Amino acid sequence: MSTTTCPACGTAVPPEARFCESCGAALGGAAPAAPTAAEIDELAPISAPTYRTPAAPPPTPVRTCLTCQGPVGEDGYCEVCGAKAPSERDHFREDPAPWVAGVCDRGIRHHRNEDAMALLASATPGERAVLVVLDGVSNSIDSDVGSLAGARAAREALRTPLPRGMGTPEGRSAAVTKVLTDAAVAANEAVIETTDPASSNPASATYAVAVLEGSALAHANIGDSRVYWLPDGAPGRQLSVDDSAAQMQIEAGMSREEAESGPQAHAITRWLGRDAPEIEPRLGALELDAPGWVVVCSDGLWNYASTPEALAAQVTAAGTVVPSELALALVAFANAQGGQDNITVALARFEPAAPATTPTPQEESHG
Amino acid sequence: MAEFTAAVYQNEFLPDGGTDVNAIVTVSCTGAGTAGQTGAGSAGEIIIVDTSGSMGPQTMAAAKQAAQAALAEIVDGTYFAVIAGSDRAMLAYPQVSSGPGMVPMDASSREAASRAIANFHGSGGTAISTWLDLAGTLFASVAEVTQRHAILLTDGENREQPGSLDAAIKRATGYFQCDCRGAGTDWQVDEVRRISQALLGTVDIIPTPDQxxxxxxxxxxxxMSRGVADAQLRIWAPQGSQVLFVRQVSPSVEDLTARRTEVNALTGAYPTGAWSDESRDYHVAVRVAAKAIGQEQLAARVQLAVGDQVMAQGLVKATWSGDSGLTARIDQQVAHYTGQTELAAMIQEGLQAKASGDEATATTKLGRAVQLAAETGNDEATSKLRKVVDIDDEKEGTVRLKRAVDKADEMALDTASTKTTRIKK
Structure with a gap:
C-alpha cells in the first residue's frame, strides 16, 4: 500500500485514486489526460474515458444544409438560407449500401441527441445488413456518449456473418442467440467504459439490433427500441417486445393505446449500463419471403406510429423506396408531430430472390 | 498587423410570427499602426483652405496658422499637397503644373509648404466642386498613394450651379475621405455635411478663429493614426430576407443602407473608410421569414473585411420562442442606439422647421430631442439643446424656443446632432 496522502485533508489514499475517500477532494494527478477528438476517432470503438470529452461524431465529409441543401459555413449555419446546421452528433446519417440507410436526429424538444445508430451492409443487395439502434436514457449522465460507443461496439461484434451452428435449425438458433447476446454484452461494456466510475447516475441505453442475411432476419432488443417487419402491401409486425412498464400493462390486459399514453409509458424495465440488470436480450428470428422493410427505430419515431399498421402507413405516405429518403421522411414525420424525443430510424430493404410462394411468413423462434 | 474583433448585442428571441431582427455589432480595431507605414501603400494628405474674398483678415490669419500646424502633424514620408480654394482651385503646394501633384513630407517640403500657405490672400468666390475635383486629380497623380484623406475648411456658402457640388461629391465618393470644418456662421451645415458624410469624414463648426x-x-x-487604409463592413443575409437598414451608430450616426455594393447575391459591402485603434458600433436590421417556435437560424453574418480578407465576424441570430418573457425584451444596446438615431433626426428636423418659420413643428421635434437626449444620457446633446430651447420638463419633452439664439450655438447643435454616446454601464 502506498503512502500517498490527500493534499486537502492528509488522509492516506491509494496512488491511483481520483478522489479522496475521506474528504472527497479531487486528486488530479492520477487522472489520464483527456484524449483529443482525433485520438478517439482512432480508438473507435471508443475506449477512452469519454465522460470528460464528447464523443467523436461519426464522420460525414460534406456538410450540406438539411433545409435547402446549401453549403454549411464554418460557423455552423447554412450559407444560403441561414438555417442552423445541427452538430454532427445531433443529426447524422449512415448509408453503407444503397439498400440500407439510417438517420439519427435530435428531434425538436431535446437539447442533445442521446440516440445512437451504427449500420453495416454488404454492397450486394440483400446479402447482409446489420442495424443497431441505442437510445440513451435522458436522465442519466453522458448517455449520448455511452449510446454511440455501445452502438459501435455492437456493430463490431456483428461484423462477421452469424454462425450456422451444427446445421440444424436448433443448433443455428442457439449459435445466433449466443452472438446476439455477446453483441449486447459488448455494447453494455462499451457503455460502462464511457461512464465515470464515480458517477451517481451512470449512462444507460436501450438496445435494438436486426441482422439480415439473405432472407434470414435475426433480431434482439433490450428496453423499448423496436424492430418491425413491414412487407409491402401486407400486414406488418412488431418483432421486438418492449421491456417497459407499458408492455407489462399490455400483457396484463390494458389496451396498447392506453398503456402507451399512460404516465409510465416510457419507463423501461431493462437497459444497458453500469446499473443494468443482467444482459439478456429478447431474441427472435424470421424468414422473410416478401418484399418489404426491416425497420429498427427508437421511441422518438414509434411514439407517433406505434402499431405496425400506423408505421406502414407512414412508409407508404413517404412515397419512396430509396432507404435514405425513406429514413429522412420518417424522421421528418416524427419532427412534424412534435419531435418530443430523439429520433432514430434504420432501414434495410428486402427483395426476395424468387417470387414468394406463401403469403404468410414463418416464425422460427421467439426468445 | 491590425486585428479586428466583432461583438454582437441583440435579443435573438422572436415571438411566433416575428420577422424583424435588430442587432448592434461593435467592431474594434487594435494594432492599426500609422497611416502609410504598414507596408500597404503610402498615405496622402491634402489640406484645402478656403481663400475666397469672404475670409476676413482674422479668419485668414487663423486659417494659415492652422494649416501650418496641420503640416507639422503629417508624418514624414507621407505624400501631401495644399490647395487654396476660391471660385477655382489653385495648387498652392507643390507648385507644379504637370506630373505628380503631391510630394513626400520632409523638413524642407514642410518648410516650403509653410511659406506657400503664408502667401494666401482672400479673393474671389466659393466653388467647392472645383476644390474636390483638384484634390481627386492630385491623389490620382501619385500611384503609390493608396490611403487618401483631405481636410477642407470653408467659411461661406457654395456659389455654384445647383448640382455641380453634388456631382463633384459623387466623383470623390469612395476615392478619398474628407473631414470638413466651417469657420464662423456664414456657411451651410447641410451643404458641408453632404460632403463629409459621403466622404466618410466629420463636420464641425469652428465658431472663433482661436479654436x-x-x-x-x-x-x-x-x-495619421489610421494605419488601416480602407475596410468594408460586409453583411450576409439569408436568401429571401431583406436588409432593412445598416447604420453606423457610434461614434456618430451614418446611414449606410444606400451605399451597398454587391459582393455576391447574399452579401453586400458598405464603406467604412480607414481605421485607427478604435471601436465603432453598427446597427443592423434584417427581415427574415418567420419560422416555427423552437427553430433557430442565422439572420446575418456581419463581417469586417480589409481587401478580400475577412478580419472579424459577428453572427446575428433569430430564435423563435413562445416565451414572452424572452421575446418581449428589447436589447439595451439596440434601444439605446434607436433612441440616439431618432435624436439626431429630431434635432435636424427641428432646426429645419425653425429655419422655415414653422415654430410648432420645431417645438415638438426639439422637445422630443430633449426627451431622447435625457433618456439616452447624451449630456452633450442636452447642453447644446439648452442653448436653443428653454426646457420646461425634460421627461415630458416640453420646451419653448428661445427668442434670442446665437447662430453659432444653433449650428453647433446641428453639426453635433449625429454624435452619439455609448451606453452608460
Missing amino acids: MQAQFEEIMRAS
Whole structure:
C-alpha cells in the first residue's frame, strides 16, 4: 500500500485514486489526460474515458444544409438560407449500401441527441445488413456518449456473418442467440467504459439490433427500441417486445393505446449500463419471403406510429423506396408531430430472390 | 498587423410570427499602426483652405496658422499637397503644373509648404466642386498613394450651379475621405455635411478663429493614426430576407443602407473608410421569414473585411420562442442606439422647421430631442439643446424656443446632432 496522502485533508489514499475517500477532494494527478477528438476517432470503438470529452461524431465529409441543401459555413449555419446546421452528433446519417440507410436526429424538444445508430451492409443487395439502434436514457449522465460507443461496439461484434451452428435449425438458433447476446454484452461494456466510475447516475441505453442475411432476419432488443417487419402491401409486425412498464400493462390486459399514453409509458424495465440488470436480450428470428422493410427505430419515431399498421402507413405516405429518403421522411414525420424525443430510424430493404410462394411468413423462434 | 474583433448585442428571441431582427455589432480595431507605414501603400494628405474674398483678415490669419500646424502633424514620408480654394482651385503646394501633384513630407517640403500657405490672400468666390475635383486629380497623380484623406475648411456658402457640388461629391465618393470644418456662421451645415458624410469624414463648426489650430492638429493626428487604409463592413443575409437598414451608430450616426455594393447575391459591402485603434458600433436590421417556435437560424453574418480578407465576424441570430418573457425584451444596446438615431433626426428636423418659420413643428421635434437626449444620457446633446430651447420638463419633452439664439450655438447643435454616446454601464 502506498503512502500517498490527500493534499486537502492528509488522509492516506491509494496512488491511483481520483478522489479522496475521506474528504472527497479531487486528486488530479492520477487522472489520464483527456484524449483529443482525433485520438478517439482512432480508438473507435471508443475506449477512452469519454465522460470528460464528447464523443467523436461519426464522420460525414460534406456538410450540406438539411433545409435547402446549401453549403454549411464554418460557423455552423447554412450559407444560403441561414438555417442552423445541427452538430454532427445531433443529426447524422449512415448509408453503407444503397439498400440500407439510417438517420439519427435530435428531434425538436431535446437539447442533445442521446440516440445512437451504427449500420453495416454488404454492397450486394440483400446479402447482409446489420442495424443497431441505442437510445440513451435522458436522465442519466453522458448517455449520448455511452449510446454511440455501445452502438459501435455492437456493430463490431456483428461484423462477421452469424454462425450456422451444427446445421440444424436448433443448433443455428442457439449459435445466433449466443452472438446476439455477446453483441449486447459488448455494447453494455462499451457503455460502462464511457461512464465515470464515480458517477451517481451512470449512462444507460436501450438496445435494438436486426441482422439480415439473405432472407434470414435475426433480431434482439433490450428496453423499448423496436424492430418491425413491414412487407409491402401486407400486414406488418412488431418483432421486438418492449421491456417497459407499458408492455407489462399490455400483457396484463390494458389496451396498447392506453398503456402507451399512460404516465409510465416510457419507463423501461431493462437497459444497458453500469446499473443494468443482467444482459439478456429478447431474441427472435424470421424468414422473410416478401418484399418489404426491416425497420429498427427508437421511441422518438414509434411514439407517433406505434402499431405496425400506423408505421406502414407512414412508409407508404413517404412515397419512396430509396432507404435514405425513406429514413429522412420518417424522421421528418416524427419532427412534424412534435419531435418530443430523439429520433432514430434504420432501414434495410428486402427483395426476395424468387417470387414468394406463401403469403404468410414463418416464425422460427421467439426468445 | 491590425486585428479586428466583432461583438454582437441583440435579443435573438422572436415571438411566433416575428420577422424583424435588430442587432448592434461593435467592431474594434487594435494594432492599426500609422497611416502609410504598414507596408500597404503610402498615405496622402491634402489640406484645402478656403481663400475666397469672404475670409476676413482674422479668419485668414487663423486659417494659415492652422494649416501650418496641420503640416507639422503629417508624418514624414507621407505624400501631401495644399490647395487654396476660391471660385477655382489653385495648387498652392507643390507648385507644379504637370506630373505628380503631391510630394513626400520632409523638413524642407514642410518648410516650403509653410511659406506657400503664408502667401494666401482672400479673393474671389466659393466653388467647392472645383476644390474636390483638384484634390481627386492630385491623389490620382501619385500611384503609390493608396490611403487618401483631405481636410477642407470653408467659411461661406457654395456659389455654384445647383448640382455641380453634388456631382463633384459623387466623383470623390469612395476615392478619398474628407473631414470638413466651417469657420464662423456664414456657411451651410447641410451643404458641408453632404460632403463629409459621403466622404466618410466629420463636420464641425469652428465658431472663433482661436479654436482653429487645435481642431486642425486634432484632425490630422487622427488621420495619421489610421494605419488601416480602407475596410468594408460586409453583411450576409439569408436568401429571401431583406436588409432593412445598416447604420453606423457610434461614434456618430451614418446611414449606410444606400451605399451597398454587391459582393455576391447574399452579401453586400458598405464603406467604412480607414481605421485607427478604435471601436465603432453598427446597427443592423434584417427581415427574415418567420419560422416555427423552437427553430433557430442565422439572420446575418456581419463581417469586417480589409481587401478580400475577412478580419472579424459577428453572427446575428433569430430564435423563435413562445416565451414572452424572452421575446418581449428589447436589447439595451439596440434601444439605446434607436433612441440616439431618432435624436439626431429630431434635432435636424427641428432646426429645419425653425429655419422655415414653422415654430410648432420645431417645438415638438426639439422637445422630443430633449426627451431622447435625457433618456439616452447624451449630456452633450442636452447642453447644446439648452442653448436653443428653454426646457420646461425634460421627461415630458416640453420646451419653448428661445427668442434670442446665437447662430453659432444653433449650428453647433446641428453639426453635433449625429454624435452619439455609448451606453452608460
